[in-house]
Amino acid sequence: MALLGTNLKRRDFLKSTALTTAAVATAGLAGCAPQDEGLSRTGSNAEGMTAHVVESDLAVLDASAKWVTAACWHNCGGRCLNKALVKDGVVVRQKTDDNHEDSADYPQQRACVRGRAQRRQIYGEDRIKYPMKRKSWSPDNPNKELRGKDEWERISWEEALDYVAAELSKAKEQYGNSSIFAEGTEIGRLLNVFGGYTSRWGTGSLGTWSLTPHLIGFDDGDTGTAVNDRMDMRNCETIILSGVNPAWSSAGNPAYNYLQAKNAGAKFIAIDPYYNDSYALLDAEWIPCYPSQDVAIWLGVAYTLITEDSESNPMIDWDFLDRCTIGFDADHMPEGEDPKGNFKDYVLGTYDGVPKTPEWASERCGVSPENLRRIAQEIVPSKKVAILTAWAAGRTHAADNLPQMIMTIGSMTGHIGKSGHMCGISCHNKASNHGPAMVKAGKDGLPAIDPGVTDCINDTELWTAILEGSYNFTGTAPNKNKTGGPGEIRPIDIHVIYHAGRALLQTRDAMAKGIEAHRKVDFAVAHAQFLTTSAKYCDIILPLDTYWERPGGFLTGNREMVIVYSKIIDPQFECHSDQWIACELAKRLSIDPAEVYPFDEQQQFFNQLAGAEVLDADGKTYKPLVTITEEDIAAWGVEGEPQTGEIGLSELLDLGCYQVERKPGDNYGYIAYEDFVKDPEANPREESPSGKFEIFSRNLSDTITNMGYSAVPPIPEYIEPVEGLEETYADFAAKTKGEYPYQVFNPHYLRRSHTVLDNNPWLREAWPNPVYLNAADAAEKGIAEGDSVLLTSQHGKTLRKASLTQRLMPGVIALPHGSWLDMDEETGVDRGGADNMLCGPVGMGAGISGWNSVIANMEKWTGDELVDDADKDLRVIC
Numbered sequence: 001m002a003l004l005g006t007n008l009k010r011r012d013f014l015k016s017t018a019l020t021t022a023a024v025a026t027a028g029l030a031g032c033a034p035q036d037e038g039l040s041r042t043g044s045n046a047e048g049m050t051a052h053v054v055e056s057d058l059a060v061l062d063a064s065a066k067w068v069t070a071a072c073w074h075n076c077g078g079r080c081l082n083k084a085l086v087k088d089g090v091v092v093r094q095k096t097d098d099n100h101e102d103s104a105d106y107p108q109q110r111a112c113v114r115g116r117a118q119r120r121q122i123y124g125e126d127r128i129k130y131p132m133k134r135k136s137w138s139p140d141n142p143n144k145e146l147r148g149k150d151e152w153e154r155i156s157w158e159e160a161l162d163y164v165a166a167e168l169s170k171a172k173e174q175y176g177n178s179s180i181f182a183e184g185t186e187i188g189r190l191l192n193v194f195g196g197y198t199s200r201w202g203t204g205s206l207g208t209w210s211l212t213p214h215l216i217g218f219d220d221g222d223t224g225t226a227v228n229d230r231m232d233m234r235n236c237e238t239i240i241l242s243g244v245n246p247a248w249s250s251a252g253n254p255a256y257n258y259l260q261a262k263n264a265g266a267k268f269i270a271i272d273p274y275y276n277d278s279y280a281l282l283d284a285e286w287i288p289c290y291p292s293q294d295v296a297i298w299l300g301v302a303y304t305l306i307t308e309d310s311e312s313n314p315m316i317d318w319d320f321l322d323r324c325t326i327g328f329d330a331d332h333m334p335e336g337e338d339p340k341g342n343f344k345d346y347v348l349g350t351y352d353g354v355p356k357t358p359e360w361a362s363e364r365c366g367v368s369p370e371n372l373r374r375i376a377q378e379i380v381p382s383k384k385v386a387i388l389t390a391w392a393a394g395r396t397h398a399a400d401n402l403p404q405m406i407m408t409i410g411s412m413t414g415h416i417g418k419s420g421h422m423c424g425i426s427c428h429n430k431a432s433n434h435g436p437a438m439v440k441a442g443k444d445g446l447p448a449i450d451p452g453v454t455d456c457i458n459d460t461e462l463w464t465a466i467l468e469g470s471y472n473f474t475g476t477a478p479n480k481n482k483t484g485g486p487g488e489i490r491p492i493d494i495h496v497i498y499h500a501g502r503a504l505l506q507t508r509d510a511m512a513k514g515i516e517a518h519r520k521v522d523f524a525v526a527h528a529q530f531l532t533t534s535a536k537y538c539d540i541i542l543p544l545d546t547y548w549e550r551p552g553g554f555l556t557g558n559r560e561m562v563i564v565y566s567k568i569i570d571p572q573f574e575c576h577s578d579q580w581i582a583c584e585l586a587k588r589l590s591i592d593p594a595e596v597y598p599f600d601e602q603q604q605f606f607n608q609l610a611g612a613e614v615l616d617a618d619g620k621t622y623k624p625l626v627t628i629t630e631e632d633i634a635a636w637g638v639e640g641e642p643q644t645g646e647i648g649l650s651e652l653l654d655l656g657c658y659q660v661e662r663k664p665g666d667n668y669g670y671i672a673y674e675d676f677v678k679d680p681e682a683n684p685r686e687e688s689p690s691g692k693f694e695i696f697s698r699n700l701s702d703t704i705t706n707m708g709y710s711a712v713p714p715i716p717e718y719i720e721p722v723e724g725l726e727e728t729y730a731d732f733a734a735k736t737k738g739e740y741p742y743q744v745f746n747p748h749y750l751r752r753s754h755t756v757l758d759n760n761p762w763l764r765e766a767w768p769n770p771v772y773l774n775a776a777d778a779a780e781k782g783i784a785e786g787d788s789v790l791l792t793s794q795h796g797k798t799l800r801k802a803s804l805t806q807r808l809m810p811g812v813i814a815l816p817h818g819s820w821l822d823m824d825e826e827t828g829v830d831r832g833g834a835d836n837m838l839c840g841p842v843g844m845g846a847g848i849s850g851w852n853s854v855i856a857n858m859e860k861w862t863g864d865e866l867v868d869d870a871d872k873d874l875r876v877i878c
Helices: 010-016 018-026 057-061 118-122 157-175 185-193 204-210 212-216 254-263 277-281 294-308 318-324 343-348 358-365 369-378 402-413 459-468 511-518 578-588 601-611 630-636 649-655 674-678 698-705 761-766 775-780
Strands: 066-070 082-087 090-095 132-134 152-154 180-183 199-201 238-242 267-272 285-288 385-389 422-425 456-458 470-473 488-491 496-499 523-528 540-543 552-555 561-566 613-615 622-624 657-659 729-731 742-745 771-774 788-793 797-805 812-814 854-860
Touching: 066 090, 066 561, 090 118, 132 157, 157 180, 157 496, 157 523, 157 540, 157 578, 180 185, 180 199, 185 578, 199 459, 204 212, 204 402, 212 402, 212 698, 238 369, 254 277, 267 277, 267 369, 294 343, 294 358, 294 369, 294 402, 318 402, 318 674, 358 369, 385 402, 402 422, 456 459, 456 470, 459 470, 459 511, 552 601, 561 649, 649 657, 771 775, 771 788, 775 797
Parallel strands: 180 496, 199 456, 238 267, 238 385, 267 285, 385 422, 496 523, 523 540, 742 812, 771 797
Antiparallel strands: 066 082, 082 090, 132 152, 132 540, 470 488, 552 561, 561 657, 613 622, 742 854, 771 812, 788 797, 788 854
């Protein structure tokens, strides 16, 4: 179905609606997403398709239209307030937070363009509307090789559910429950009642920050590796940023919070391969570097701190090191360890003969020796300094010691546990504002279901395990449990792939092998709203509803607020929720649905509301958030008890957001590790065997090394990364470049949140998703602005159009994360710019996915012209 039931291209349609949009803007109703639909009404034609009719936009002023809080569920970390204007059961407008006046201390929770474009997503003509089956698939003849190539045909829900249940039963009977690989909370509950399934684990966005901090005492409880809150950030004199770009990734208030620190006088320095838009906003000084080489950077800084420290020029906080750490020097090594293994002597090269001088570091990280020495001068103890990094640098191979390295630098300079001093992670929903949640949702009340199968495969070997039949078992989700078990090679025989959560084929390592794996198994099924990469390579697609079509729930974007979203519209076409699908499958598997879901989604939502809490004005104790009456319980048709809270149920649902008002000097301020730094003996680090920050950590080394991927030393040493800078050379010492002379990393991009929204036409037109090239590198290859570029790695090939820039480190390519695969089966080249086509199945350390350093070559494409994403046909299959 074409846009608005016509064959008009979007750009032509925009011309035809220009006058209508202008009229609405004059009326003060524009200013959200692009206004190309006007007022949309839904009606059914003979095919049951949705037709949209453009009317006068002034009709939205009708009193029957109502603003309702809509979920903005995409995982960018922002999770902002998103409201939909609903008229006659159809969303006709969107807006964001206007619950109170905006200010720096009490900011509105304003949505970004991605959230404001969701209306175009919900009503997208490429929604999966009905259950679909591959035309060439049948239970007796699956034609596996046609997955990803085949056409689709509509089937009924009865047929689809019967097929899925039969394939699950067949796999269980013939091969056992471990032959079923699945991802998704809801389907996981069903499959555990069914006897279990093989699951997966990985380091995901966090990379090395997912496990290492927990093993060395650098984890501040619920907040993870923490820094101070946004109010205290205004007390900093210098803020060092590394891999931080909330303007693109965690939209909403984080960049605004950094701007308040700048307005208060802070100087910003960015150490990064790319001078991104957040750095430009903050007028940060840029120190370019290579990806994956952060440990080398900080070793060069550490050498300077050690060798230039003196009584007249104090560069090290020796008191902090003595009280709060172990392993810095020979006098502070853990009992029973060789004193020669300390960090200071490693940096000085006392025993290995390799001093980690700024010159040594510069060769490996690309930062000049002068800048490394200057960084050391910028972070001396006498200054109020924040050293803030994101997870990005940890998404590289051989970086398991990186969190330990950052902690060590913060400890050497005393920038931990004091006002105006902080060191650690600042990204996602904790970007620029750490601390315990001031308001939080309750639990849904669902009982846990024990897994029936222990098989759990690391992401880096997921597809090879399916292809080759074995994998390294280290326990179930070891990074979540903060411990890794000894590696154990296990056989595995996967026959079913079930996608009901995450975009695994698109977002996990080694996409090319993932396609092979999907063409090997007996059956593949997906719950999907669109023909995503995972869905495309399946046999059956079950049409999934969106959060806008469900009873409601909670979202959290930062510590000061929660968003309570409500149902916006009825489910579109024949779409259903994951829970409905799980319950319907249960019936066909001879399972009582009540064993999977003892109560419905409405009761689950109510339980979250009843259990929600808000921090009292004392900043220490929690109290109920929501007042609930007998009348509320009756109106909802749920079980519960009346209670008194801070806000009435109907008022909360109307506002859609509860935000605690902040003021300078209030009781909600947060200084990470403050109690520990004041008195380490009375407040030991619970995660650390020594109770201190462990610059030398046998716990770290043994735990990760025993997992069986690769050895990790007890101190933060430099380890040459797999597919890092050195591997871009045929001869590193002679500086002779090799077959893959560039490093590729994957910044998050404005057009989407990970992969979600990549098919949204509004966003595709706004952001074309190029590959960013250093202008000098491009000139050497004869590549001009807008040329199509072929990127080739050891693992795959992908195409993008070039955007040339001086804001990128020479030798580095920035390929935005999450663009949907568009495979040309004849050439084996992806025309969609899918970043993980360039990644391989490389497992190291704690099972780290190393997406932010892949080695590749680039060349000007001489094949058929690459079509702009905005001009591509949407994947409409029903």
